[in-house]
Structure formats: C-alpha cells, structure tokens
Amino acid sequence: MPSQTRKQREREAHRREILAAAERVFVRKGYYAATVEEIAAEAEFAVGTLYNFFDGKKALYHAAVSEIIGQLYADARRRALGLDDPEQAVGALIELELEYAERHRGFLRVTLEMAPGGELDPAEGLPDEAQRVIDQYRQDVIEVFRRGVERGVFDALDPFYLALCLEGIVKAFITYWSRHEPDEPLAVRCEKLKQTFIGRIKLRQTGPAAEAEPRVDRGQGGQS
Amino acid sequence: MPSQTRKQREREAHRREILAAAERVFVRKGYYAATVEEIAAEAEFAVGTLYNFFDGKKALYHAAVSEIIGQLYADARRRALGLDDPEQAVGALIELELEYAERHRGFLRVTLEMAPGGELDPAEGLPDEAQRVIDQYRQDVIEVFRRGVERGVFDALDPFYLALCLEGIVKAFITYWSRHEPDEPLAVRCEKLKQTFIGRIKLRQTGPAAEAEPRVDRGQGGQS
Amino acid sequence: MPSQTRKQREREAHRREILAAAERVFVRKGYYAATVEEIAAEAEFAVGTLYNFFDGKKALYHAAVSEIIGQLYADARRRALGLDDPEQAVGALIELELEYAERHRGFLRVTLEMAPGGELDPAEGLPDEAQRVIDQYRQDVIEVFRRGVERGVFDALDPFYLALCLEGIVKAFITYWSRHEPDEPLAVRCEKLKQTFIGRIKLRQTGPAAEAEPRVDRGQGGQS
Amino acid sequence: MPSQTRKQREREAHRREILAAAERVFVRKGYYAATVEEIAAEAEFAVGTLYNFFDGKKALYHAAVSEIIGQLYADARRRALGLDDPEQAVGALIELELEYAERHRGFLRVTLEMAPGGELDPAEGLPDEAQRVIDQYRQDVIEVFRRGVERGVFDALDPFYLALCLEGIVKAFITYWSRHEPDEPLAVRCEKLKQTFIGRIKLRQTGPAAEAEPRVDRGQGGQS
DNA sequence: AATGAATGAGTATTCATTCAT
DNA sequence: TATGAATGAATACTCATTCAT
Numbered sequence: 053m054p055s056q057t058r059k060q061r062e063r064e065a066h067r068r069e070i071l072a073a074a075e076r077v078f079v080r081k082g083y084y085a086a087t088v089e090e091i092a093a094e095a096e097f098a099v100g101t102l103y104n105f106f107d108g109k110k111a112l113y114h115a116a117v118s119e120i121i122g123q124l125y126a127d128a129r130r131r132a133l134g135l136d137d138p139e140q141a142v143g144a145l146i147e148l149e150l151e152y153a154e155r156h157r158g159f160l161r162v163t164l165e166m167a168p169g170g171e172l173d174p175a176e177g178l179p180d181e182a183q184r185v186i187d188q189y190r191q192d193v194i195e196v197f198r199r200g201v202e203r204g205v206f207d208a209l210d211p212f213y214l215a216l217c218l219e220g221i222v223k224a225f226i227t228y229w230s231r232h233e234p235d236e237p238l239a240v241r242c243e244k245l246k247q248t249f250i251g252r253i254k255l256r257q258t259g260p261a262a263e264a265e266p267r268v269d270r271g272q273g274g275q276s
Numbered sequence: 277m278p279s280q281t282r283k284q285r286e287r288e289a290h291r292r293e294i295l296a297a298a299e300r301v302f303v304r305k306g307y308y309a310a311t312v313e314e315i316a317a318e319a320e321f322a323v324g325t326l327y328n329f330f331d332g333k334k335a336l337y338h339a340a341v342s343e344i345i346g347q348l349y350a351d352a353r354r355r356a357l358g359l360d361d362p363e364q365a366v367g368a369l370i371e372l373e374l375e376y377a378e379r380h381r382g383f384l385r386v387t388l389e390m391a392p393g394g395e396l397d398p399a400e401g402l403p404d405e406a407q408r409v410i411d412q413y414r415q416d417v418i419e420v421f422r423r424g425v426e427r428g429v430f431d432a433l434d435p436f437y438l439a440l441c442l443e444g445i446v447k448a449f450i451t452y453w454s455r456h457e458p459d460e461p462l463a464v465r466c467e468k469l470k471q472t473f474i475g476r477i478k479l480r481q482t483g484p485a486a487e488a489e490p491r492v493d494r495g496q497g498g499q500s
Numbered sequence: 501m502p503s504q505t506r507k508q509r510e511r512e513a514h515r516r517e518i519l520a521a522a523e524r525v526f527v528r529k530g531y532y533a534a535t536v537e538e539i540a541a542e543a544e545f546a547v548g549t550l551y552n553f554f555d556g557k558k559a560l561y562h563a564a565v566s567e568i569i570g571q572l573y574a575d576a577r578r579r580a581l582g583l584d585d586p587e588q589a590v591g592a593l594i595e596l597e598l599e600y601a602e603r604h605r606g607f608l609r610v611t612l613e614m615a616p617g618g619e620l621d622p623a624e625g626l627p628d629e630a631q632r633v634i635d636q637y638r639q640d641v642i643e644v645f646r647r648g649v650e651r652g653v654f655d656a657l658d659p660f661y662l663a664l665c666l667e668g669i670v671k672a673f674i675t676y677w678s679r680h681e682p683d684e685p686l687a688v689r690c691e692k693l694k695q696t697f698i699g700r701i702k703l704r705q706t707g708p709a710a711e712a713e714p715r716v717d718r719g720q721g722g723q724s
Numbered sequence: 725m726p727s728q729t730r731k732q733r734e735r736e737a738h739r740r741e742i743l744a745a746a747e748r749v750f751v752r753k754g755y756y757a758a759t760v761e762e763i764a765a766e767a768e769f770a771v772g773t774l775y776n777f778f779d780g781k782k783a784l785y786h787a788a789v790s791e792i793i794g795q796l797y798a799d800a801r802r803r804a805l806g807l808d809d810p811e812q813a814v815g816a817l818i819e820l821e822l823e824y825a826e827r828h829r830g831f832l833r834v835t836l837e838m839a840p841g842g843e844l845d846p847a848e849g850l851p852d853e854a855q856r857v858i859d860q861y862r863q864d865v866i867e868v869f870r871r872g873v874e875r876g877v878f879d880a881l882d883p884f885y886l887a888l889c890l891e892g893i894v895k896a897f898i899t900y901w902s903r904h905e906p907d908e909p910l911a912v913r914c915e916k917l918k919q920t921f922i923g924r925i926k927l928r929q930t931g932p933a934a935e936a937e938p939r940v941d942r943g944q945g946g947q948s
Numbered sequence: 949a950a951t952g953a954a955t956g957a958g959t960a961t962t963c964a965t966t967c968a969t
Numbered sequence: 970t971a972t973g974a975a976t977g978a979a980t981a982c983t984c985a986t987t988c989a990t
Binding site for chain 2: 951952953954955956
C-alpha cells in the first residue's frame with residue numbers, strides 16, 4: 053500500500069516541520085511570549101493544522117523541549133559518553149555543551165525557564181519524558197566519573213557530586229557568557245574550562261603517598 | 277506629630293505586606309502565571325490598592341526581586357563577605373546561600389526564571405537595581421577569592437573563575453535538592469559542600485615543589 | 501476559484517458590518533462613552549472578532565470617521581463640486597450637507613467631537629486620512645468660490661473666507677436643528693439657506709434695476 | 725457673628741478655587757481625559773475635599789462649564805450687548821468672542837465637546853443652567869440684529885438667521901485658527917471679520933454714494 | 949472641613965482553541 | 970487534512986467615589 057505509506061510519510065514530515073518551527077519560536081521567545089499563531093506562521097501552516105498534530109500549546113512545548121533535550125542526549129552519547137577514557141569523555145561533554153549553547157542561543161532558556169503553570173520548581177514544568185532523559189543523562193555522566201575514580205584517573209570524590217558540579221559550572225559559564233559577550237573564541241574558552249575543571253579533580257600522582265581521602269582535607273595527608 | 281507618623285508607618289506597613297504577598301505569589305507561580313488579582317487577594321487588599329503603591333505588575337515583580345536579592349546581599353556582607361579569613365568567608369557564603377534557599381523555597385525560580393520581556397537571557401528581565409546588586413555581590417565574592425589566592429590560602433586560580441564556579445555549583449545543588457528531597461539535614465549537606473569545594477582549591481603545602489601553575493596539568497610534572 | 505472568492509467576499513462583508521456597527525455606536529455615544537463590547541454586540545460578533553479586522557478601538561474609530569467623511573466627499577464631488585456653475589455648485593453643497601446631516605443624525609458629533617487623546621483641538625484626533633479629505637474638500641469648495649468670483653457671479657470676496665463662512669453657517673444650522681426640532685421640512689430649510697447665503701454674496705448688478713434678491717423684501721429699506 | 729461669616733467666606737473661597745482649578749483642567753484635557761485627582765492637585769486640595777463641595781465629576785464639570793459660559797455672557801452684556809448701536813454691538817461681540825477664544829485656548833472644546841453620556845447631540849450634556857444662558861445669549865444677539873434691522877442699519881433679514889450665521893462663522897474661524905496658526909495678529913483678524921460680516925448685511929444706501937464697502941474691490945461696479 | 953488610602957466595577961486587549969468549509 | 974475566521978474567557982490597569990481618622 054504505497055499510497056498509504058506516502059501519506060504517513062507526509063504526515064510525519066509535517067509533524068517534524070511543525071515541531072522544528074515550535075522549537076525555533078520557543079527558543080526565540082520563551083513559552084509565554086510565544087504564540088501558537090507565530091509558530092504556525094513559522095511552520096507555514098494554518099493554526100488549525102497544528103491542532104491536528106498536537107493537543108495544544110503546552111503539548112507542543114513539551115514535544116519541542118523533549119526533542120531538543122533528546123538531541124543533546126543523543127549527541128552526548130555518540131560523541132562523549134561512549135568514550136572509554138573518562139578524562140576524554142568529560143572533556144567532550146564540556147565541549148559538546150558549550151557548542152550546543154553557542155549554536156542554540158537561548159537554548160538555556162528552555163532548560164532553565166519556568167514551565168507553564170509550574171509550581172515552585174523550575175524543572176517541574178518539563179514533560180516527564182524530558183525529565184527522564186535529563187535524569188538518564190546525569191546518570192550517564194555520573195557513570196563516567198565513577199569509572200574515572202575507579203580507574204584512578206580522578207580523585208576519589210563522590211561521582212554524583214562531580215556530575216552536579218560539572219553541570220553547575222558549565223551552566224554558570226554559559227549564562228555568564230550569554231550576558232557578557234566573551235572576549236575569547238569558543239575553542240579557547242572551551243579548552244580553559246576543560247583543563248581547569250579536569251585539573252581540579254585529576255588524581256595527583258604526588259609521589260608515593262597517593263592518599264585515599266574520598267574527599268576533603270587532602271592537604272593533611274601531604275603533611276604526614 | 278504622632279498622627280502623621282502613624283499614617284506613614286501604616287502606609288509603609290501596607291507596602292511591605294503587599295510586597296511580601298507578591299514575593300510569595302511570584303515564587304509560587306512565576307511571573308507570567310501570577311495574576312495581580314491573586315497577589316491582591318494574598319495581600320488582602322483590593323486590586324486598586326496595589327496600584328497605589330506600585331506602578332503595575334512588572335514594577336511589583338521588580339520590587340519583589342530586588343527585595344529578596346537585596347536581603348541576600350545584605351546578609352552576605354554581614355555574615356560572610358566581611359570576614360577576613362578567605363576560607364571562612366567562602367564557607368560562610370555557602371552556608372548562607374544554602375540556608376537562604378532552604379528558607380525561600382522556590383527562591384531560585386525568581387533568579388532563574390525568565391523575567392518579563394526577557395529574551396534569551398534569564399537575568400535580562402531583572403530590574404537594573406537587582407542586576408547591579410548581583411554584579412556587586414559577584415565582585416565581592418571575586419575579591420574574597422583574590423585575597424585568598426594572594427595570601428596563599430587558595431591555589432593560584434583566576435578569582436573570577438572561582439567565583440563563577442562557586443555560583444554554579446551552589447545553584448546546581450540547590451536545584452537538585454529542591455527537586456529531590458535531600459536525605460541529609462541541611463547542616464551536613466552544607467558542611468560537605470564547604471569541605472569539598474574548599475578542599476579542591478586550597479593550596480597544598482606539598483613540600484618544596486609547591487609549583488605555581490595557575491591551573492591545569494599539575495600532574496604532568498610528576499609524570500615526566 | 502469561486503470558493504476562495506467567496507471567503508474573501510464574506511470577510512469583506514463582515515468588515516463592513518463591523519464598521520457600520522462602529523459608526524452607529526460612535527455616533528450614538530461618542531468615542532469615550534462607546535465600548536468595544538457594545539460595538540461587538542451591535543455588529544453581532546464576538547469582541548475578539550473585531551480585533552481580527554481592526555487594530556483596536558482607536559483604529560475602529562478612525563476607520564469609521566474616515567468612512568463617513570469619505571462618503572460625504574465622494575458624494576460632494578459627484579453631485580456638487582463637479583458642477584460648472586458656481587452658484588449651482590454652492591447650492592448643491594448646501595443641499596448635500598443638510599441631507600447628510602439629516603440622514604446621519606448625530607453625524608456632526610463625529611466631526612466635532614474631541615477625538616481620542618485630542619488636546620485642545622476638536623479636529624486633532626481625526627485620522628490623518630480623514631483630515632486630508634477634509635482639507636481637500638475645503639480646497640475644492642474654495643475653488644468653487646474662486647471660480648464664482650472670477651466669473652463675476654459672486655462678490656469679490658476672499659474665496660477662503662467664503663468657504664469657511666459656508667462651513668460655519670451650515671454647521672450652526674445643523675446643530676441648531678439637531679437640538680430644536682425644525683418646524684419646516686428639510687426642502688424648505690434647504691431652499692431658504694441656499695437663497696439667503698447665495699443672495700448675500702451674489703454680485704449685485706448695481707444698475708437701477710434693484711434686482712431679484714432671491715428672498716426678502718430688501719426693497720422695504722429702500723422705501724423708507 | 726464674625727466667626728461664622730469668616731467661615732462662610734472661607735468656604736466660598738475654597739469653592740471658587742476648586743472651580744477655577746476644574747475649569748483649567750477641563751479646558752486643558754477635556755471631560756474624559758481629566759481626572760478628579762488632577763483637579764484636586766491643581767486646586768491644592770485632597771480629592772475628598774472636592775466631594776465636600778461638589779457632588780462628583782459630572783457636577784464639577786457642569787459647574788465649570790456654567791461658570792465659563794456665565795463669564796462670557798456677563799462680559800458680552802457689559803461690553804457688547806448693552807451698546808445701543810447695533811453695528812457697534814455686533815462688532816464688539818465678534819471682538820469679544822475672538823478674544824475669549826484666544827485667551828481660553830481650548831475653550832471651544834468645552835462648548836463643542838461631547839458631554840458625559842450625551843446622546844446624539846453635542847450640547848445635550850450641558851447643564852440646564854448653561855443651556856439656558858446660551859439660549860439667553862443667543863436671544864440677546866437676536867435682539868441686537870432685530871434692532872439693527874428695525875433701525876434700517878442692517879438688511880431686512882431674519883434676525884435669528886443672522887444670529888446663527890454669526891455664531892457659525894465665528895466658530896468656524898476660531899476652529900480653523902486653532903488648528904492652523906494664523907499669520908495675522910488677533911486685532912487684524914478681528915477687524916477683517918467684523919468688516920466683512922457687517923459689510924455683508926449692512927443696508928446699502930442704494931443712492932449714488934456707493935460708499936466705502938468695508939473691504940475688497942467691489943469697486944468693480946464703479947468701473948462701469 | 950480636610951485628608952488620602954482603600955475600593956472594585958468597568959474596559960481594552962490578547963490568544964488558545966474550535967469548527968464549518 | 971488543511972484552513973483561518975470566530976470565539977470568549979482571562980487579565981492588567983484606571984479612576985470616580987467612599988469613609989475612617
């Protein structure tokens with residue numbers, strides 16, 4: 053039944069066009085400022101058509117956010133999380149996230165912004181699926197750190213702590229740079245961030261006393 | 277004359293009540309989802325009364341945000357930034373911010389959320405005054421780190437970098453804990469965060485070879 | 501394709517219905533006292549629909565005023581201004597304006613009333629287009645008088661002065677009659693006004709034959 | 725009882741101050757755009773105080789309009805209507821009205837503007853008292869013309885017609901000049917208007933002395 | 949009388965959603 | 970399916986009026 057299949061393919065293509073348009077508009081304007089009409093115009097469809105594919109503005113938003121986050125995660129798996137060397141993996145993650153933020157100016161907004169009708173928590177408005185992807189993403193990052201600690205590449209710190217720190221640091225820099233135009237090219241900023249972060253947590257082969265503090269007072273050990 | 281003063285005091289009290297109500301509602305709902313009517317109800321005043329004190333919803337929002345941030349900064353100066361010992365100062369900052377986040381559940385939302393009309397940048401919509409306070413706050417934190425590096429308490433890292441990292445890390449943890457109920461009491465979490473962060477950046481008195489790389493690959497030397 | 505055309509025609513028809521309703525309401529209530537809701541009800545559309553056709557209350561007002569004035573001017577050109585004989589042209593103008601005022605009871609209100617935001621000048625709030633039409637109308641009237649003076653039909657008075665006098669006189673009578681129910685039929689009032697005004701400005705053939713004053717016994721004075 | 729009297733005098737003084745402030749504001753802004761608060765500020769009283777003297781905004785408006793019209797009428801009686809010579813009286817009226825319009829820029833607004841809630845007629849919203857004064861004023865003007873015709877100073881035209889024409893012409897010129905800055909000083913405009921209007925209606929002493937037509941080259945007749 | 953803070957009904961405008969074609 | 974005109978609930982803001990002090 054080729055005709056049927058063509059129809060299905062066409063329908064799917066339209067769905068993707070609408071979703072892509074929604075992404076662009078939400079990223080441009082944020083949830084509240086975006087209008088269904090603008091999304092429709094961006095997608096070159098009539099408003100009514102959007103409702104044939106999605107259940108409404110909120111559903112469209114959820115689908116768009118899921119899409120973006122899904123892409124990021126997929127990229128991360130492909131380019132970073134899959135690497136065997138933890139140090140390289142962390143470096144690739146930083147690289148990827150900075151590039152992503154650079155490419156999708158305003159992408160942050162989608163992750164940080166208050167979602168519709170959200171209560172108390174910035175992330176609450178995210179669709180469950182997106183939330184799950186984010187959690188999975190974080191788990192994978194934690195796993196990278198865990199492996200790094202296990203292999204003696206990183207200091208014996210809590211992998212979860214490390215993952216959260218990485219997340220926070222990268223976001224802080226992205227936010228800062230999105231406000232104050234950075235004076236260095238992306239590659240340089242990226243390199244610096246990688247070196248410094250990794251430099252902080254790499255196990256120092258400081259002679260024989262390769263102390264085992266999972267964390268803290270590492271200085272004390274050196275004294276002895 | 278006392279009568280005059282009483283009226284003024286009452287007016288000021290009403291202003292504060294309204295502002296407090298606005299804070300609560302904005303924190304609960306976010307800027308867009310909050311309605312002036314709800315704020316008025318929360319404040320137990322008529323809508324019109326709000327407009328006798330503030331110029332509109334946006335002004336109310338700005339005043340509320342400025343209020344919160346102003347309080348935080350004032351507290352920070354009193355309890356942390358003024359301390360002479362950089363290590364103690366950083367510890368006090370972490371403590372203060374965590375406490376603050378604990379007290380104002382959802383406070384983050386106000387800082388992170390897209391402000392009215394904001395494009396692309398979460399902080400763009402903040403009132404100028406609040407933005408100035410935030411910038412000043414960050415400057416003060418940078419100064420603390422600068423002093424720490426100068427005095428040989430911290431590793432020779434860029435103070436600005438350190439300030440931004442601290443900011444990001446604290447926010448990441450706050451965000452995480454605001455979503456996943458933490459299993460440890462605040463004091464413990466606070467202590468851990470302080471120790472680990474500070475531990476990462478404290479200058480290690482590693483015997484004579486206390487090399488001064490401002491950052492990175494401190495391990496390399498040992499490898500060769 | 502007829503379907504496309506039908507939709508367009510329907511849309512245009514709806515636009516006209518809304519405009520007509522707005523005319524009626526504005527004429528009835530004046531700009532400030534009219535409400536968008538009332539106009540919508542008069543047009544038998546929902547409020548929102550009005551905003552699909554016009555940019556707001558002011559735009560609706562402007563469109564309505566322009567419509568009325570445009571019609572008047574178009575009629576004037578067709579029935580009066582085009583006439584070659586200045587005397588006939590002036591007569592036709594008077595006739596037309598009186599008829600117009602009779603048909604659009606309250607039309608004057610639209611021309612005289614303070615327009616939105618107007619300061620100090622009744623005409624200031626008129627939309628530019630309407631103002632241009634009014635100015636053009638006046639210019640055309642001036643031209644009629646100029647021709648009349650040139651041809652020796654009218655006394656050698658300033659055409660601009662004559663045009664303004666005509667305007668004022670007609671308005672004064674319309675206003676008066678709109679308040680005090682006139683006791684004569686329109687045609688009679690019209691005829692009187694024409695005769696008297698034209699009689700005042702017609703060149704007197706100063707010869708002995710103390711000419712056919714279109715009206716009244718001016719002879720009496722001479723008799724005494 | 726001097727104290728009582730002082731109180732009364734003070735109260736009356738306050739009333740007049742408020743009224744004067746209302747006049748200024750209504751003239752400046754028109755009825756709808758004026759706010760009670762602005763009037764109160766202009767009068768240097770609290771809003772509440774205004775309500776001790778007047779029943780509300782509409783009452784204030786009515787009182788203010790009545791006041792203005794009353795002044796105009798009083799002035800007219802003193803300076804124009806009382807003159808025995810009809811020609812001088814008409815001249816003085818024109819002079820007075822032009823001066824009045826010049827002094828109270830925006831005065832016209834008060835006479836022409838739609839009154840609050842008025843229906844169909846610009847003048848309907850005027851308070852009865854003001855309407856009565858206007859009617860009386862017009863009657864007095866009619867009487868001047870009647871006398872002029874009776875005495876053979878003016879052509880034998882309907883005095884009512886003449887009064888209405890005068891009214892309309894003066895208003896038309898005032899309106900025009902309020903929009904297009906006049907290029908002649910008030911005195912000149914005033915003189916021209918007087919000469920032309922009166923010249924149009926003065927009885928011509930049809931004898932040989934075809935004298936001093938106030939203006940323009942009617943002299944043509946002399947050519948013959 | 950004077951004050952001015954409090955009131956709340958009233959209005960223009962927006963925009964997600966529906967549905968007849 | 971695609972369309973886009975019609976809908977009307979929702980919302981920020983205004984301002985005349987009241988009333989306790």
